[in-house]
Amino acid sequence: MSAHESTASGSAAPWTCPFCPLLCDGFGVATHAADWALVGSDCSRARTALSRFGSGAPSVQTMVDGVACDPDAAIAAAARVIEASRQPLFGGLGTDVAGARALYTLAARTGAICDAAGGAALWHGLHALQDRGAFTTTLAEVRARADLIVCFGALPDERYPEFRRRIGVVGGVADGRSAAQIIVLQPAHATLPAAQTAGSEAAPFDVVPFDGDLFDAAAMLAALVAGRTVGGDAASAPLAALAERLRAARYAVLVYETGRLPAQGALIVEAINRVVATLNQRTRAAALPLGGADGASTVNAVFTWLSGLPLRSRAAPIGLEHEPLRFDAQRLLADHAVDALLWIASYGTEPAPPQTDVPRIVLGHPSFAAAAQGRSTVFIPVSTPGIGSAGHLLRTDGSVMLPLHGVHDDGLPTVADVVKRLTQALQGAAP
Amino acid sequence: MSTLRLRGGRVFDPASGVDGQVRDLFVRDGRIVDLAPGEAASDEIDLAGCSVMAGGIDMHTHIGGGKVNLARLLLPEMQRSGPNPIALPSNPLELASCSGCTPGTLATGYRYVEMGYTAAFEPAMMACNARHAHMEMGDTPILDHGAYVMLGNDELFLQMLARGEDFQRVRDYVGWTVNAAKAMGVKVVNPGGISAFKFNQRKLDVDENHVHWQVTPRQVVHTLAKALRELGVPHPLHIHGSNLGVAGNIQSTLETIAALEGLPAHLTHVQFHAYGTEGPKKFSSAALQLAEAVNANPNVSIDVGQIMFGQTVTASGDTMRQHAQSGLASPRKWIGADIECEAGCGVVPFRYRDQNFVNALQWAIGLEIFLLVNDPWRVVLTTDHPNGGPFTSYPHLIRLLMDRSFRAEQLAKLHPDVAAHAALNSIKRELTLYEIAIMTRAAPARLLGLKDRGHLGAGAAADIAVYRDDADREAMFTTPAYVFKDGALVAREGRITATPVGGTHFVAPDYDRGIEKTLRKYHAAHGLVNFDQLAIGHDELCSCCNGGRLLPAACFEAAS
Numbered sequence: 001m002s003a004h005e006s007t008a009s010g011s012a013a014p015w016t017c018p019f020c021p022l023l024c025d026g027f028g029v030a031t032h033a034a035d036w037a038l039v040g041s042d043c044s045r046a047r048t049a050l051s052r053f054g055s056g057a058p059s060v061q062t063m064v065d066g067v068a069c070d071p072d073a074a075i076a077a078a079a080r081v082i083e084a085s086r087q088p089l090f091g092g093l094g095t096d097v098a099g100a101r102a103l104y105t106l107a108a109r110t111g112a113i114c115d116a117a118g119g120a121a122l123w124h125g126l127h128a129l130q131d132r133g134a135f136t137t138t139l140a141e142v143r144a145r146a147d148l149i150v151c152f153g154a155l156p157d158e159r160y161p162e163f164r165r166r167i168g169v170v171g172g173v174a175d176g177r178s179a180a181q182i183i184v185l186q187p188a189h190a191t192l193p194a195a196q197t198a199g200s201e202a203a204p205f206d207v208v209p210f211d212g213d214l215f216d217a218a219a220m221l222a223a224l225v226a227g228r229t230v231g232g233d234a235a236s237a238p239l240a241a242l243a244e245r246l247r248a249a250r251y252a253v254l255v256y257e258t259g260r261l262p263a264q265g266a267l268i269v270e271a272i273n274r275v276v277a278t279l280n281q282r283t284r285a286a287a288l289p290l291g292g293a294d295g296a297s298t299v300n301a302v303f304t305w306l307s308g309l310p311l312r313s314r315a316a317p318i319g320l321e322h323e324p325l326r327f328d329a330q331r332l333l334a335d336h337a338v339d340a341l342l343w344i345a346s347y348g349t350e351p352a353p354p355q356t357d358v359p360r361i362v363l364g365h366p367s368f369a370a371a372a373q374g375r376s377t378v379f380i381p382v383s384t385p386g387i388g389s390a391g392h393l394l395r396t397d398g399s400v401m402l403p404l405h406g407v408h409d410d411g412l413p414t415v416a417d418v419v420k421r422l423t424q425a426l427q428g429a430a431p
Numbered sequence: 432m433s434t435l436r437l438r439g440g441r442v443f444d445p446a447s448g449v450d451g452q453v454r455d456l457f458v459r460d461g462r463i464v465d466l467a468p469g470e471a472a473s474d475e476i477d478l479a480g481c482s483v484m485a486g487g488i489d490m491h492t493h494i495g496g497g498k499v500n501l502a503r504l505l506l507p508e509m510q511r512s513g514p515n516p517i518a519l520p521s522n523p524l525e526l527a528s529c530s531g532c533t534p535g536t537l538a539t540g541y542r543y544v545e546m547g548y549t550a551a552f553e554p555a556m557m558a559c560n561a562r563h564a565h566m567e568m569g570d571t572p573i574l575d576h577g578a579y580v581m582l583g584n585d586e587l588f589l590q591m592l593a594r595g596e597d598f599q600r601v602r603d604y605v606g607w608t609v610n611a612a613k614a615m616g617v618k619v620v621n622p623g624g625i626s627a628f629k630f631n632q633r634k635l636d637v638d639e640n641h642v643h644w645q646v647t648p649r650q651v652v653h654t655l656a657k658a659l660r661e662l663g664v665p666h667p668l669h670i671h672g673s674n675l676g677v678a679g680n681i682q683s684t685l686e687t688i689a690a691l692e693g694l695p696a697h698l699t700h701v702q703f704h705a706y707g708t709e710g711p712k713k714f715s716s717a718a719l720q721l722a723e724a725v726n727a728n729p730n731v732s733i734d735v736g737q738i739m740f741g742q743t744v745t746a747s748g749d750t751m752r753q754h755a756q757s758g759l760a761s762p763r764k765w766i767g768a769d770i771e772c773e774a775g776c777g778v779v780p781f782r783y784r785d786q787n788f789v790n791a792l793q794w795a796i797g798l799e800i801f802l803l804v805n806d807p808w809r810v811v812l813t814t815d816h817p818n819g820g821p822f823t824s825y826p827h828l829i830r831l832l833m834d835r836s837f838r839a840e841q842l843a844k845l846h847p848d849v850a851a852h853a854a855l856n857s858i859k860r861e862l863t864l865y866e867i868a869i870m871t872r873a874a875p876a877r878l879l880g881l882k883d884r885g886h887l888g889a890g891a892a893a894d895i896a897v898y899r900d901d902a903d904r905e906a907m908f909t910t911p912a913y914v915f916k917d918g919a920l921v922a923r924e925g926r927i928t929a930t931p932v933g934g935t936h937f938v939a940p941d942y943d944r945g946i947e948k949t950l951r952k953y954h955a956a957h958g959l960v961n962f963d964q965l966a967i968g969h970d971e972l973c974s975c976c977n978g979g980r981l982l983p984a985a986c987f988e989a990a991s
Binding site for chain 2 (some may be wrong): 014024097101105108109130132133134135137143144145153167251280283285286301302304305307309310316320321322390392394397398400401402403429
């Protein structure tokens with residue numbers, strides 16, 4: 001046995017939590033009891049997601065129009081839906097790299113428009129990126145280097161319970177250095193949840209309040225950091241002080257949650273990126289976006305590398321089109337601009353399949369069976385990457401692709417399996 | 432058993448010293464074979480009037496991994512064909528994919544193969560994101576591929592150097608990393624400089640200390656080169672040197688060569704590292720100095736990183752230099768990142784303009800380097816795709832190198848100071864087909880340690896490009912008549928005819944596994960990815976690479 005082989009099988013494989021884009025791999029899951037339990041973490045997000053497995057997972061079958069059928073019949077019915085469609089929409093996109101690879105082939109052959117369930121949130125970051133670019137950092141860099149961390153809007157704890165542990169600021173000291181100072185930039189009227197104010201275990205953090213909305217606050221901060229005077233009234237004083245702290249920091253990190261941003265959130269991201277760019281002229285700084293859950297950023301990455309264009313694109317008869325404003329899944333469904341929906345949701349944490357009168361094919365976690373009962377709906381339960389099957393996901397910082405490991409055999413096909421069969425069925429039907 | 436005879440082509444196979452002699456080649460089971468006496472071929476293709484070479488090998492092209500994909504995300508406006516969307520492929524074997532300076536992986540595979548290339552190597556894979564790089568390469572159809580893993584800016588390596596740790600342990604760390612990432616070699620980018628930028632250092636000369644770790648690029652380069660030598664990795668250290676793009680950086684490049692103290696190394700995209708400070712604009716060609724150094728140091732090989740005029744995007748691990756040059760971005764936007772205490776990345780779109788003095792001189796410098804280095808076995812043809820220009824410009828570049836009057840015509844169109852004064856004016860050399868075959872297949876195969884690629888001898892993989900002879904070398908190399916990959920016809924007259932999945936080249940050097948204890952502790956203490964997740968096993972590599980064949984290259988007997 002060569003060295004590399006033995007390395008790969010050196011000890012029990014760790015578990016990568018697939019339920020949030022931090023992709024924690026420092027804790028595990030116990031599957032022997034009926035109710036599955038987290039081992040080594042009390043992450044509420046992971047716990048909620050796991051409650052849909054073990055005894056929490058309904059036993060469901062493939063269905064066509066709410067009637068149980070065998071998988072072959074379901075694939076054939078799904079193929080008929082796609083075949084009859086002049087403009088299919090692939091939505092949800094809750095899958096992993098393998099699922100995305102298979103979906104791209106099908107999308108390219110059918111001219112489908114593709115948009116993730118978190119498409120709007122994804123677009124905030126992408127829009128700002130395409131306008132001006134960005135300078136970002138990763139979890140380990142934050143942990144090693146940051147002396148000032150500014151969270152835009154709120155502490156990420158609610159949606160990312162493991163965040164502060166991951167960046168090493170739980171307990172006040174990490175790796176023998178002083179922990180970074182955390183600042184939360186939030187509306188003056190907002191109150192802190194009790195758990196956040198207690199902060200017994202967590203490092204202390206400061207709150208910088210702002211009047212008005214986050215658009216104004218981020219824009220003012222960008223101006224202040226660049227040395228311009230803004231307003232001059234008392235209301236902007238906390239922001240001016242924050243700007244000073246940013247300018248004095250060795251390595252400042254600006255954290256934002258794409259899923260929390262309001263409509264037109266790209267403008268806030270752009271202001272954050274501008275703060276970072278200004279600071280980097282003299283000191284060091286970087287942004288850290290949190291988002292892209294349920295496979296959204298992974299599928300976006302895979303489609304981008306295969307085709308050269310991100311999601312909200314299609315292989316139209318006139319060519320490859322990227323139309324991020326027009327190709328918003330919610331809008332397309334509301335406008336009846338599509339005539340078939342393939343909805344992918346293999347994690348169970350995605351939104352339920354949209355209720356719509358266009359024919360639906362749902363490849364979903366078993367818990368979505370109830371929402372996929374209706375007429376003109378094909379439902380195929382699929383395996384969850386990182387639970388029932390292996391897979392790969394991209395972490396929130398976009399620079400680390402991690403393997404997912406199955407923890408039990410759920411007996412279900414993967415999204416990639418089903419989509420490949422569907423593609424074959426369509427090719428078989430082609431003249 | 433079927434045997435294909437490729438009859439009567441002019442064969443250019445520098446590995447065997449074959450220089451344009453008319454010969455038959457025989458292909459069976461994906462390999463080139465000798466025919467036993469009396470044996471007949473079952474199929475035959477007449478190659479009269481054609482030149483036959485091994486499939487092209489691009490040993491430095493950014494085709495896979497995080498930063499190329501960031502470039503794609505940054506520049507959707509480049510994925511257009513004038514005012515229109517890029518048309519869908521007319522070939523049912525192809526899936527829709529954009530070409531241009533940041534092509535999708537699918538188009539990357541198709542376009543390389545249509546030019547007669549059959550292998551390409553990603554030079555800048557991060558260990559923490561190696562899976563991603565392998566996935567993109569696996570989704571690049573037909574081409575075989577491999578990647579060099581980046582070291583020398585990771586905090587652990589710098590810390591080990593700073594502590595004066597036993598060299599054997601550093602070597603084992605390098606060996607472990609190559610194995611874990613399933614790499615074909617190791618690349619160092621701005622040695623120590625990417626890390627230094629994280630500590631707000633803006634410049635790092637070869638003998639300057641990293642502001643935090645107090646080690647110099649000289650130490651980094653020497654240590655890594657020595658480690659690879661001792662590990663027996665066939666491709667020596669792949670070096671993107673200090674001070675990329677800076678006027679006067681020839682000094683850094685010569686010092687980097689000196690730091691090797693005779694150890695083998697490959698200096699990449701040297702065009703960007705061969706600048707002097709003479710003349711009124713304090714920016715001049717140092718191609719002659721560089722070529723003299725390469726000629727005098729047989730331990731050193733280079734690839735050029737030729738620039739081509741027009742729009743492209745520069746994608747580099749060199750955060751320090753990319754930040755410094757981000758003001759030149761065109762269009763004005765760029766992406767940077769500090770990554771996992773290990774690496775960095777900078778993506779800066781760029782338009783090289785022929786009437787810009789610096790760009791015009793960069794163009795001339797690249798060509799001067801090609802033409803002034805004596806030994807073609809140590810010069811590889813690259814544009815550092817997409818940094819100097821897209822790989823699709825190779826046929827044009829080949830014509831510039833082979834056709835002196837064409838070169839003079841192009842030079843005359845450039846910024847007048849360059850057109851009038853470039854040393855390139857006085858260089859008469861025209862490369863031959865034999866030399867082109869060396870620079871585009873035989874040399875890269877040899878420099879990578881690929882024993883059965885880059886040549887046409889019996890036993891070699893039947894990766895073959897057949898070009899119809901044409902005095903216009905650009906036309907000739909744009910559209911080969913036939914391209915075979917492992918014996919299968921994959922392109923005919925510029926049209927893809929089959930899309931097999933390419934294989935993955937990697938090396939697996941031996942090392943002392945005692946180092947894993949240190950690595951495990953380090954990863955846990957710094958909140959990095961779980962140590963047990965890092966190493967990519969064979970099965971996982973295969974799934975990352977889309978089920979392509981695994982092609983381990985042999986290491987040589989370690990010479991310590």
